[in-house]
Amino acid sequence: MPNYIITVQKEKNMEAIVASIKKIEGAVVQQALDAIHIIIASLTPEALEKVTPLSGIISVEPEGRKSIL
Amino acid sequence: METLDLSGEYTGRYLVVGKPGTATETVKEIREATGLSLKSSTDFENEEISLADIEDGDGIFFDKIGVAVVNATSAEQIQSLNEIAVAAQNGDSEENQVVIEPERVCHAIDENWGDYLKGYKDAVNHLADKYKNTDEQEGDEIYNPEQKEDVGAAAINATYGLIKTRVSVTFPYRQNYSGSGIKVAVLDTGMDLNHPDFAGRTIIHRSFVPGQAVQDLHSHGTHCIGTACGPLKPTDPSKPRYGIAYKSVIYVGKVLNNSGSGADGWILAGINWAVANKCHVISMSLGAPVSAPGYSAAYEAAAKAALNAGCLIVAAAGNDSRYGLRPVGHPANCPSIMAVGAVGENLKRADFSNVTFYPPYGKVDISGPGVNTFSSVPMPTKYGYKSGTSMATPHVAGIAALHAQKSAAYRGAALWARLTSTAMALSESSAHIGAGLTQAPYSRILIDFPPVIPFPPIFERPPVIVKPPIPIPDPGPIQPIKKISKSKKPAKLQ
Numbered sequence: 001m002p003n004y005i006i007t008v009q010k011e012k013n014m015e016a017i018v019a020s021i022k023k024i025e026g027a028v029v030q031q032a033l034d035a036i037h038i039i040i041a042s043l044t045p046e047a048l049e050k051v052t053p054l055s056g057i058i059s060v061e062p063e064g065r066k067s068i069l
Numbered sequence: 070m071e072t073l074d075l076s077g078e079y080t081g082r083y084l085v086v087g088k089p090g091t092a093t094e095t096v097k098e099i100r101e102a103t104g105l106s107l108k109s110s111t112d113f114e115n116e117e118i119s120l121a122d123i124e125d126g127d128g129i130f131f132d133k134i135g136v137a138v139v140n141a142t143s144a145e146q147i148q149s150l151n152e153i154a155v156a157a158q159n160g161d162s163e164e165n166q167v168v169i170e171p172e173r174v175c176h177a178i179d180e181n182w183g184d185y186l187k188g189y190k191d192a193v194n195h196l197a198d199k200y201k202n203t204d205e206q207e208g209d210e211i212y213n214p215e216q217k218e219d220v221g222a223a224a225i226n227a228t229y230g231l232i233k234t235r236v237s238v239t240f241p242y243r244q245n246y247s248g249s250g251i252k253v254a255v256l257d258t259g260m261d262l263n264h265p266d267f268a269g270r271t272i273i274h275r276s277f278v279p280g281q282a283v284q285d286l287h288s289h290g291t292h293c294i295g296t297a298c299g300p301l302k303p304t305d306p307s308k309p310r311y312g313i314a315y316k317s318v319i320y321v322g323k324v325l326n327n328s329g330s331g332a333d334g335w336i337l338a339g340i341n342w343a344v345a346n347k348c349h350v351i352s353m354s355l356g357a358p359v360s361a362p363g364y365s366a367a368y369e370a371a372a373k374a375a376l377n378a379g380c381l382i383v384a385a386a387g388n389d390s391r392y393g394l395r396p397v398g399h400p401a402n403c404p405s406i407m408a409v410g411a412v413g414e415n416l417k418r419a420d421f422s423n424v425t426f427y428p429p430y431g432k433v434d435i436s437g438p439g440v441n442t443f444s445s446v447p448m449p450t451k452y453g454y455k456s457g458t459s460m461a462t463p464h465v466a467g468i469a470a471l472h473a474q475k476s477a478a479y480r481g482a483a484l485w486a487r488l489t490s491t492a493m494a495l496s497e498s499s500a501h502i503g504a505g506l507t508q509a510p511y512s513r514i515l516i517d518f519p520p521v522i523p524f525p526p527i528f529e530r531p532p533v534i535v536k537p538p539i540p541i542p543d544p545g546p547i548q549p550i551k552k553i554s555k556s557k558k559p560a561k562l563q
Contacts, residue, residue, distance in 0.1 A: 005333055005367040005554060010374065017307070022402035033341035040334040059366035066336055067354045067457040068258065068289045068329040069385040069398070 001042040003030060003063035004051075008037045012056035024050045082088070092130050103149040105139060131412060181404055208217075227310040229414045230296070230438030230464055236313050236471070236509040248314025251296050254343035254351045254465065256336060257290030259283040259323035261447035264291060265304045274321035277335040286327040288446040292455050293354045294319060295445030297463035297470070304444075306429040306450055311444045313467025313509070314474075315317075320348050325355060331346035337371055337399075340382070344375050349473045349480065351375065352466030353384040353406075355458030362427040364403045372405035379480035381488075383407040383465045385458035386433050387423040396426030397497035399432060404430055410502055411439025411461035418501045422458055433503040435469075435492050435546050437461030465507045475510045 008017050018032050018039060026044030033039070040063065043051060052060050092109040100106055116281045128139035141147050150501040227237035240242050257275065260267075262284060274283040298319045300311020306361050322339035325331035336355065343351045372382050386408045387398030400523040401408035410433040411419040418424075425432045439461030465488065472479045472487050479487045492505035499505075 001333070003334055004338065005365075007367045007370045010153045010370075011235040031338055033337055033371075036337065037372040038337050038341070038367055038371060040337065058370060061333075061365060061367050063333045064357060064399075065330050065332055066325070066357050066400075067331075068287070068325060069354055069356050069388050069457050069462075 001028065001044055004041055004043050004048065005061045005063055006039040006041055006051065007058040007061075008039060009056050010037045010059055014036075015052065016038070017056055020054055022050055027051060031033070046056075088266075096130050099139065102152065103141065103146040105140075105141065105146060107139065108479060127438050133258075156346070161283075172328075180449030228438075228443045230442055230460075231310060231313065231436055232463060233414070233416065234313075234468060234507055234509055236468065237310060238511050241514045243514055244509065245512060246471035246474050246475055246510055247301070248298065248467065251314060251316075251350070251383070251470040251473045251553050252320055252346065252348040252468050253466055254296055254317045254320035254322055254339070254346075254348040255290065255294045255313055256322040256324045256339040256353050256365045257285075257293050257352060257355065258287035258321075258325045258327060258329060259285035259290045260294050260321045261291045261445075264322075264445055264448060264451070266300045266445055266451075266540065267297070269301075269306075270319060272319045273346070274323070276323040277329060277338045277342070278323050279327045281323065281326055283321055285323075285447055287325075287329050288450075288453070289329055289354070289449050289455075289459065290321070290323070290325070292320065292408070292442075292444045292453065293352060293459060293463040295463075296442065297467040299301045299445055299471045303452070305451065306325070309443060311442075311452075313464065314470035317467075317470045320346060324362050331355070333367070337367065340371050340375065344380050345511075347378070348380055349484070350466050350469045351380060351382045352463050353382060354457070356385055356387050356401055358387060358389050359396055359399050359402060359431070362430065364430055365400055368400035369403040370403055371402050376405055376481040376485075381407060381469055381481060382482045383409055383469065385460055385462045386410045388421040388457050388459075390423050392419045392422050394426070397423045397431040402427075402431035407434045407465065407488070408432060408503070409434070409458055409462040409465050410436040411456075412436045412495070412502060412506060413440035414438070416495050416506060419456070419458075419461075420517055421456075422461075428500075433499075433501060435465055435489055435504050436495070436502040436505050437464035437507050439464075468507045468509045471509050481509050500556070 002006060002050050006021070014032055014034050014037065018029055021027050021029055021039065021041055026047035027050075028042040029039060030038040030042060041051070048060065051057070096107045096109055099119055107130050108126060109130050125138070139150065141150055157283055166301055185384065216405045233236040235242070237322050259281075260272070260274065260283060262272065262274065276283045295311055297311065298317050300310065301310060301315040302309065303309075320343055324335040324339040336353070340351060375382050382399035382405075384406050385396065385398075386401050388411075389395035389398065396402065398409045408431070410424070413419050413421040418436070422436075422439065434460070437460075439458055440456045441454050441458065442460035443452065443454050444460070445451065467489055469484055472491070473484055488507060489504035491508050491510070492503070493504050493508050494505040
């Protein structure tokens with residue numbers, strides 16, 4: 001399953017969003033980065049469709065790679 | 070509305086800043102709001118206005134420059150002027166934007182040369198004493214005498230990057246900052262934790278790369294950390310100084326693997342770790358090319374959260390422009406991440422350094438030295454040269470730490486503003502090099518002459534004792550010189 005970067009509104013409760021994502025079948029939360037309001041999660045295509053419209057989520061981006069410059 | 074610095078001297082009047090050529094409208098707006106009846110400079114012949122004209126009445130609007138001097142005396146009038154300014158800030162008065170500030174008293178910087186000359190000898194003596202006793206303050210910067218010898222020696226032998234950015238300065242300038250008390254996070258390939266140049270330093274480290282320790286088996290991370298946080302003096306005395314914030318607390322976040330690449334999740338986890346640990350600066354010499362406008366909402370959110378927490382993220386603009394100008398890469402193209410371009414020793418944009426391509430986003434914000442940069446690499450090689458916007462970025466990060474040490478006010482967005490406002494303008498487009506070459510805070514050694522002590526009047530001078538002359542024996546009358554005939558034989562010696 002590919003990883004996605006889920007950006008959460010800073011006013012929202014991260015724990016509640018994490019709990020919501022965990023309830024979705026095909027979604028596995030990898031990391032909850034509280035200080036920057038971001039959740040890294042593995043999502044199946046079906047789970048992606050359910051996560052994206054969740055309240056309090058700004059964006060869902062596929063995880064990419066970066067290199068030295 | 071900004072809080073005004075009211076630490077100076079003020080006249081009691083207020084300056085109201087409007088738009089040039091809007092005398093009628095601005096005068097009307099102020100009259101309606103405050104009841105003050107301002108004159109317009111256009112009412113005066115050739116717009117020649119004296120101080121008396123300003124002091125007489127409620128004030129004057131200078132039409133050509135769009136500034137009014139207002140004699141607001143009551144609290145209600147000042148409040149009304151403030152309300153106009155607030156309305157302007159909120160965009161309620163876009164057509165005739167008005168801001169106000171108290172009128173300052175300015176002084177000419179004057180020197181009394183007569184007194185100066187009279188006190189010259191004392192001043193020189195004072196200056197000599199000053200250099201003997203260096204535990205004095207220079208301007209607003211406290212000088213640490215313990216550092217003087219070291220900094221002075223290092224200034225002679227430093228990399229071009231440190232010299233061009235004023236990290237390393239020589240007389241009559243002085244570098245007082247070391248990054249002491251500032252936390253600098255470098256998110257990269259890790260660090261050689263056994264490098265002798267970092268012995269004794271406070272280093273907090275963590276790897277976000279699954280299955281790999283922080284130990285840098287690539288060299289990129291050790292090189293970047295060396296520039297941002299390396300020592301004042303390398304352990305090899307033949308090598309130049311290459312480190313900037315040499316007393317900073319180093320946070321090593323390994324977010325790129327030993328092959329030099331990493332997942333967004335690792336990098337974001339590193340940012341989160343640095344922010345959670347209250348780092349003041351995050352240096353990210355990493356990225357990926359982009360080919361379209363836009364930026365990552367995730368990195369932007371992370372950077373905004375960091376700025377709000379008092380942490381500035383600087384990131385490399387990217388190295389894709391050697392064969393044609395290319396846009397600032399990701400994540401440096403996020404508006405809340407400071408994008409760093411590279412210049413060479415000649416202070417020209419490095420040919421590889423990416424540029425502003427999709428304004429207003431993805432701008433190069435500032436530049437740093439990034440060509441043939443000398444710094445630390447893992448043992449046993451110990452030192453090496455690298456080029457890239459990766460090398461420019463830790464220059465900015467290290468210098469950011471020096472500014473952050475200088476003032477606790479320089480945090481987050483304020484630190485960003487400080488860096489860009491103090492950068493040295495270069496003769497290239499800001500689209501290529503941003504605000505210019507990053508510059509460290511430094512102080513100029515000012516000659517602080519003591520109060521002049523005038524010479525005492527003549528009649529108060531101590532009496533001059535004139536010693537009698539030493540008698541010289543009279544040599545007697547001078548004998549005329551006798552002519553010697555050539556034919557005459559010399560007298561025989563007796």
